[in-house]
Amino acid sequence: MKITAARLIVCSPDRNFVTLKIETDSGLYGLGDATLNGRELAVASYLTEHVLPCLIGRDPFDTEDVWQYLYRGAYWRRGPVTMTAIAAVDVALWDIKGKALNTPVYNLLGGKSRGGVMVYTHANGRDIAEAIDSVQQHISEGYLAVRAQCGVPGVESSYGVPKGGKPYEPAERGLPSESLWSTEKYLNFVPSLFEQVRMAVGKDVHLLHDVHHRLTPIEAARLGKSLEPYHLFWMEDPCPAELQEGFELIRRHTTTPIATGEVFNSVWDAHDLIRRQWIDYIRMTIVHGGGITHAKKTADFAALYQVKTGFHGATDLSPVTMAAALHLGIAIHNFGIQEHMAHSALTDEVFPHQYRFDGGYMHPGDAPGLGVDIDEALAAKFPYQRAYLPIARKLDGTLTDW
Numbered sequence: 001m002k003i004t005a006a007r008l009i010v011c012s013p014d015r016n017f018v019t020l021k022i023e024t025d026s027g028l029y030g031l032g033d034a035t036l037n038g039r040e041l042a043v044a045s046y047l048t049e050h051v052l053p054c055l056i057g058r059d060p061f062d063t064e065d066v067w068q069y070l071y072r073g074a075y076w077r078r079g080p081v082t083m084t085a086i087a088a089v090d091v092a093l094w095d096i097k098g099k100a101l102n103t104p105v106y107n108l109l110g111g112k113s114r115g116g117v118m119v120y121t122h123a124n125g126r127d128i129a130e131a132i133d134s135v136q137q138h139i140s141e142g143y144l145a146v147r148a149q150c151g152v153p154g155v156e157s158s159y160g161v162p163k164g165g166k167p168y169e170p171a172e173r174g175l176p177s178e179s180l181w182s183t184e185k186y187l188n189f190v191p192s193l194f195e196q197v198r199m200a201v202g203k204d205v206h207l208l209h210d211v212h213h214r215l216t217p218i219e220a221a222r223l224g225k226s227l228e229p230y231h232l233f234w235m236e237d238p239c240p241a242e243l244q245e246g247f248e249l250i251r252r253h254t255t256t257p258i259a260t261g262e263v264f265n266s267v268w269d270a271h272d273l274i275r276r277q278w279i280d281y282i283r284m285t286i287v288h289g290g291g292i293t294h295a296k297k298t299a300d301f302a303a304l305y306q307v308k309t310g311f312h313g314a315t316d317l318s319p320v321t322m323a324a325a326l327h328l329g330i331a332i333h334n335f336g337i338q339e340h341m342a343h344s345a346l347t348d349e350v351f352p353h354q355y356r357f358d359g360g361y362m363h364p365g366d367a368p369g370l371g372v373d374i375d376e377a378l379a380a381k382f383p384y385q386r387a388y389l390p391i392a393r394k395l396d397g398t399l400t401d402w
């Protein structure tokens with residue numbers, strides 16, 4: 001089989017998505033997600049100008065060789081733009097392979113290690129009462145694991161809490177908005193949030209929390225310690241992770257499990273975190289981390305150190321990435337949990353898919369390949385719109401991590 005054509009579909013059904021479609025001489029095609037939130041067109045251009053011309057004539061079964069060709073062959077390595085572009089190609093090729101062999105992609109990755117993939121979803125509220133209601137609402141929908149985020153008294157806008165009653169969506173159309181942040185108020189408030197949520201929902205529900213890179217290691221250590229009585233499933237992205245050894249300090253002080261890596265793009269970003277067992281869950285996603293080929297290698301490396309996966313799954317990752325994550329998640333032994341932030345009805349309509357939610361678990365479906373498609377005519381009705389993630393500043397105006 002040979003690749004005959006490759007092109008991008010850029011659309012914005014409620015939010016921006018960049019999708020790669022690779023066609024072959026067999027008539028089969030595959031899809032890959034190339035969405036990098038707020039920097040979408042950089043990846044689109046990288047693919048169109050530099051990658052797609054090199055794919056024509058290659059055998060889509062050669063996923064390892066194509067991956068090395070795009071990674072080593074570029075000379076310039078890593079970085080979110082490059083690794084997202086490589087991921088798009090890689091995922092589309094796995095999709096073609098599955099279709100050509102008439103089997104779901106999970107069968108090519110080890111088969112099923114479990115009946116379904118446990119997912120967590122997002123609950124949020126402007127105050128603790130609203131946050132508790134939201135957690136309980138998701139439990140009644142069948143979720144076994146819920147991430148709780150809440151407005152912090154005295155802080156104008158908190159990460160994960162939507163404005164004006166809309167579902168939470170991190171990207172905003174137009175130029176980046178700015179909000180003010182206070183670590184002191186946050187640290188004083190969060191333990192009372194989880195004390196009350198845990199009391200309301202009982203012991204069995206898995207509770208998660210996303211710190212969104214806002215603390216220093218010693219502040220994160222304090223937070224983790226103060227949350228121990230409420231036995232969280234994980235404390236996510238406690239601090240920026242460029243400094244991997246910073247996590248040693250957090251680890252020394254708390255038994256609250258730690259997840260990190262949604263902004264990582266290669267195993268080298270997490271090498272020490274994993275090898276030194278400073279984290280419990282690695283969140284690097286398929287779309288920003290070089291595709292199924294590299295995510296599988298990262299997961300296998302993590303397995304040696306008892307680190308499990310907890311792949312990123314926010315709405316800025318398209319249904320193509322969701323499907324890919326579910327195929328990999330059902331197959332690998334050290335799967336931990338998968339994030340599931342439901343897409344809008346319109347997004348789901350543009351990307352018809354086989355994956356489904358049932359009783360706290362998701363299943364990728366048994367269609368050949370990834371089991372996800374794109375309705376190009378519908379996608380064309382929603383053209384790209386510039387959008388950005390917000391910016392955060394401390395009370396004195398200093399720019400901080402959002």
Ligand code: GCO
Pocket residue numbers: 037170210212262312313314315316339341389
């Ligand atoms: C999460 C994430 C997201 C990110 C978003 C950025 O845990 O789901 O932190 O909400 O902020 O994906 O594009």
Ligand code: MG
Pocket residue numbers: 210212236237262
């Ligand atoms: Mg996060």
